[in-house]
Amino acid sequence: MSEDESSVIALQPCAKALNATQWVAVAKEAGFSLVILTAKHNDGFCLWQTAYTNHFVRDSPCEDGKGGIVKQLATQVIGLDFGVYLSPWDCHEPTYGLELQYNRFYVGQLQELLTK
Numbered sequence: 455m456s457e458d459e460s461s462v463i464a465l466q467p468c469a470k471a472l473n474a475t476q477w478v479a480v481a482k483e484a485g486f487s488l489v490i491l492t493a494k495h496n497d498g499f500c501l502w503q504t505a506y507t508n509h510f511v512r513d514s515p516c517e518d519g520k521g522g523i524v525k526q527l528a529t530q531v532i533g534l535d536f537g538v539y540l541s542p543w544d545c546h547e548p549t550y551g552l553e554l555q556y557n558r559f560y561v562g563q564l565q566e567l568l569t570k
Contacts, residue, residue, distance in 0.1 A: 472523065474530040481534060489531050493524050493538040493567055498546025502570070506563050509546045524567065538567055 481489050494500045500510035501523040511522055528536055540563060549555040 472521075472526065474523075474527040477527065478530045478532070478534065486534065488535040488537065489527070490537040490539060491524060491527055492541070494540050494544070494563070496541045496543040496545055498541075498544040500563070502567060504563060504566055506559055506566070507547065525570070540564055540567060 478489065491501070493502060498507065498509050500507060502510065502525060503512065503520075503522050504510045512520075524538060540560075542560065544550050544556075544560075547556065547559060549559050
């Protein structure tokens with residue numbers, strides 16, 4: 455199984471059942487004051503609509519590929535602090551290891567996450 459296939463399979467449960475409101479309610483009930491979402495781990499799969507790679511929720515069954523888990527959760531986190539983790543290592547991105555090119559790619563993704 456390729457990394458692309460495993461990322462899509464991992465998201466299949468959210469295809470019909472993604473409920474960010476419920477995630478936040480559970481966090482509050484548990485006494486959490488902060489929610490941190492891994493928006494992209496080192497496999498490079500992005501949980502938002504990105505223009506920088508083809509390895510993101512568009513290619514998953516989650517919300518028919520039109521949604522974004524980051525945005526959905528961010529809009530529901532009321533009364534809690536919210537943060538995202540964007541892995542600096544992306545084993546899916548061909549420019550990883552090419553300092554200038556990868557830095558442009560990474561900063562571009564970071565800007566997307568913080569502004570969209």
